[in-house]
Amino acid sequence: MHSYEQLRRFSEQVFLQMGCPPDHAALAAEVLLSADLRGIDSHGVARLSGYVRLWEAGRINATPNIQVVHETPSTGVIDGDGGLGLVVGPKAMQLAIEKSRQVGSGWVSVRHSNHFGIAGWHAMQALQHDMIGMAMTNASPLVAPTFAIERLLGTNPIAVAIPAGEQPPFVADMATTTAANGKLEILQRKGEPAPVGWLQDKEGHSTTDPQGVAKGGALLPLGGDREHGSHKGYCLGAVVDIFSAVLSGANYGPWVPPFVSFLSPPANPVGQGIGHFFGAMRVDAFRPAEEFKRHMDQWIVTFRSAKTADPTQRVLIPGDPERESERIRSEQGIELLPPVEKDLQQLGDKFGINL
């Protein structure tokens, strides 16, 4: 068990050792750790050594020159110069927020970036400004579009954060697949079968083998199969890919570079790095903020108090499970799985940092 602060400081020091400037290292550690705090263990310190290996392979630039390469009053494109997505993402979201302040909304597409942690963190940056925040990113291809047996899309998450008044904010953060890859990794560790509708084998048949993707299969778009709307999950993943990469000039579809250093990026790239897309809309660009928040409170209370089939269950508001995790882990600390613990120890040894 480690405290949040202990893991945050460790990560910050690792980023410093990679040569990140101090403000970048602190920001990257904060974004990375927000995943552990919010219970999305697959996207937190468990990935720290992955960033290090990509940096060692020359595929992450620790001192990027992050630039706005094109803009209008409400839109912009940022070139991340191969930097950590954990740093490039927040800069791009800040630009969206600034534009929203100026003209009501701001929309920023990003190229030449890297894994940006959890999408929810970025979207939530808008909340403190009474803005609605949005964040999406493309990712290494693991997902087969409906009918296909090739992997052409990433799990391409969408996050939307909406402020409320007395109620906590609405924070949706979802992969556009039936199940996120992290959920599958849990089943792999336990050796348990995956539910039907999560993945297919390399011939395109439904499989419950949690190793199915590693064996040449694919994750399935939200919906699972055509009859259950997988073409809609495919549409959503495609929109994320296009907004993040075709708008910005990043790699899209099968050209998105893998997050792991042992796989080479595809030859003949169609763009630079991976892509993200951020949005911010000032609530009072539509109606007075207090009025909006009062109605959001009513929306939330209405949904939360809906009758349920099982009286021990409640209808959740998007963000509820993550808030509960954050409450518990801020107080009690963060328990790491043994392989993650070992991974961090090795990183500590390499850089001479105590965990």
Add this chain to the structure above:
Amino acid sequence: MHSYEQLRRFSEQVFLQMGCPPDHAALAAEVLLSADLRGIDSHGVARLSGYVRLWEAGRINATPNIQVVHETPSTGVIDGDGGLGLVVGPKAMQLAIEKSRQVGSGWVSVRHSNHFGIAGWHAMQALQHDMIGMAMTNASPLVAPTFAIERLLGTNPIAVAIPAGEQPPFVADMATTTAANGKLEILQRKGEPAPVGWLQDKEGHSTTDPQGVAKGGALLPLGGDREHGSHKGYCLGAVVDIFSAVLSGANYGPWVPPFVSFLSPPANPVGQGIGHFFGAMRVDAFRPAEEFKRHMDQWIVTFRSAKTADPTQRVLIPGDPERESERIRSEQGIELLPPVEKDLQQLGDKFGINL
């Protein structure tokens, strides 16, 4: 069998008989008929008598004063004054397009409107301007959020239209439920069971009874159940509801008024009418349009040529089935189901119009 032009003119005359100004009647007929042309029969002339009955019940205003009630350079709110969504929607989308021309993007939330036909038509208005278009709307509550047995959301569709170069555009238009209500109506007419994951009965148990919703059950969010990601479909439907109604001041959640005249709108409304949300983003507000379109072409060709499990099937690009329907029906005409044919005959008799 009727030609497109025959049905369009008939609908236009019905709207004129309702007292719509000529430009509104022509526009409403065009938007309505785009559904029949594109093969979404549930949203076309089959609904014409429904609009008439709502007008007779005093719930549609044929001569609305459609007003921009609030705006910033990139956002706006429109009050539809109880007009046809088929007219209010296009006016709002035009405002989004105009703002996009000025400052790169435009986002318009609409209150006090009514059913706006197919979301795809509205999103596609952006294409001719080399813009990405978006349209969404809330709708009468038929959908239970994950775990709930109450109907709190509509099928709340999302449409995204993205221009390409030599390839046809990408046009996604999807209900945020596993299956749209129109698909269920087809099974009801045929007396066939619905697939598991489409709906639940009034106790919240999975059912295949296509009359399940009429018997107090509910449609299920995209995903079907928690294990298959229904909380994500619920998130998407919720975002549509909030963007369309909480931002604008329309009714949301269980307060959205029903489209049918024989059901009264809920007492104590929380807003006015139903809500929509529209967006437009100029492609060249991000990168040169020709460059974007060239990459969209490559995206489309890559996905369309992906290997499939069944060699007789191809990976579809969103919009393909509707384009195929439009091609066939423009040439061969539109076949109406007998009850729809009868419905239109009765409308014709009422207003003295020949079908």
